[in-house]
Amino acid sequence: MNTSIIRTAYPPSHTSRPCSRLWMKRIDSSSGCTALKFKRENESRKSLKCVRIRDFGAKYSSELNGRRNPSSSATGEFAVADRLQLLVSEFKSLAEPMERVKRLLDYAARLPPCDESARSPENRVAGCATQVWVEAEMEEASGRMRFRADSDSEISKGFCSCLIWLLDGAEAEEVLELTAEDFEHVNIGLHGKGHSRANTWHNVLISMQRKTRALLEETKERRRNPSLSEDCLLSLSASLSL
């Protein structure tokens, strides 16, 4: 168990990351990354993040890949704002609502599988018509956010998949800056921007932001009070993420 990572409810099996092995296979086949990158993944989480995010793009959509901001791939910098633009323009370009549903189902299929333990009550996203679970952790070294999500509905999985593509590896501040309005044009099945239970985008985003805020507070608390026990931090985090 890696004790340097501050985390919310994570099952021990998460660190073995079956998901990442799946990604690595795709990296090797689809984008022609070398075996060197595979080794680097095992040595440093930061490299994994960089590699994974670049190839997240390759995995997700050839269209998105084609339109990717050249500056972000050159420097390896993660730019949520750029990704949001890509996501919005991709969905806007799909004029027919059914095309958007199909694209979401595509993304749903690419969402890394989560094991059953992720489907816990504290991970449940409140207010959704379907069941959605979100896990969050913050990498201590970089302060960047990592997310995983799951749902019993394929369309909700598609939403989660897009949000994770957008925010997995982002800085905490970038996660918190997003608003529901940013996703106005990406919505499916809800005509308009209502605050109803059917608005999964909104609810999952709120959940991710709440957990991010909690982890940020925990980090600040830890810096103020290095002697605080792990249990205290976890309960602080739990109370802030409610």
Next chain:
Amino acid sequence: MILQEVNGSKLVYLDNAATSQKPTAVLRAIQTYYEAYNSNVHRGIHYLSAKATEEYELARKKIATFINASDSSEIVFTRNATEAINLVAYSWGLQNLKADDEIVLTIAEHHSAIVPWQFVAQKTGAVLKFVSLNQDEVPDIDMLKKLLSTRTKLVVVHHVSNVLASVLPVEDIVIWAHDVGAKVLVDACQSVPHMAVDVQNLDADFLVASSHKMCGPTGVGFLYGKSDILSSMPPFLGGGEMISDVFLDHSTYAEPPSRFEAGTPAIGEAVGLGAAIDYLSAISMQRIHDYEVDLANYLYESLRSVPNVRIYGPVPSENVRRAALCSFNIESIHPTDIATFLDQQHGVAIRSGHHCAQPLHRSLGISASARVSLYLYNTKEDVDYFIHALNDTVNFFNSFK
């Protein structure tokens, strides 16, 4: 409204258990009120006020006649059935219930028929007892009978279930409840719009319904209560209209129904509800009911033919009638995904979720279901279109696996 298009397809509206569409006569009645005689009721001397009061009270009378109440003073206008149940809970409940008194409900009740009684139980120490489903997936009437005792003070039951489509034998339940000295509150939201309901025949103590499910506007509903019971109840909301005299340290209260109608009511909406009742009565509730029984069977048989479908509630037969609605699931496809696809690809409006019946869903072992619910303006063609669209939906999601 029904003739519009949604996502390029004709709208097929099959979510009537959630709310109904309104005939033009109702829309006209509301518009006429606001255009021609909009004025506050019961207070003014002038012509407009007199006219508004007359129409408002006429609407009350229409409701009384519609459900065969013995007097229109037994009809209290509320915002909806939920508010009506809360009225009974906060007024009658808090006054009459004490620790260890029992309230019997079924596990299939709507949240609005459960939650207010949880509040009352918390405040008074009364206990809620729930009737579970039997093997036919209807509330177990034998269990209900066994739960009744001298400790039972109230029985809260739906007439027609918004999920199971089952109909409870309310006349019998009332007889058994009265035998042990308990009162009965009937949630008639899914029955009053679809069949003739006679409160004197049922001998119910309280009955609630919402206008918006019966071709009337939103924002108005009613509580029926027997005169002697309403007369003994303290007020619910305080304010104008429900008082007799107001002093600084106390007030005296009006007689029912005014006692329970604080503030300016939804006058135009009440008039609209009256117009809805006129509309339905002109067709006749018996005709509507017979039409829907036929449609209900057609819906059930058609839906049963869809592969891997699971319909909740009783199987219809000679003795078992279902309402014209089906809650269902299809194996391996989330009901919300089904509803989204039906809406986006085919313009078919159904509902998905727990339908304000989480305890029921939990007891069925599911988190959500899809629900298709019909009304007098739906046809067999609508059902055919829905089934065709549903099959298309199933094929679509299966092809993605």
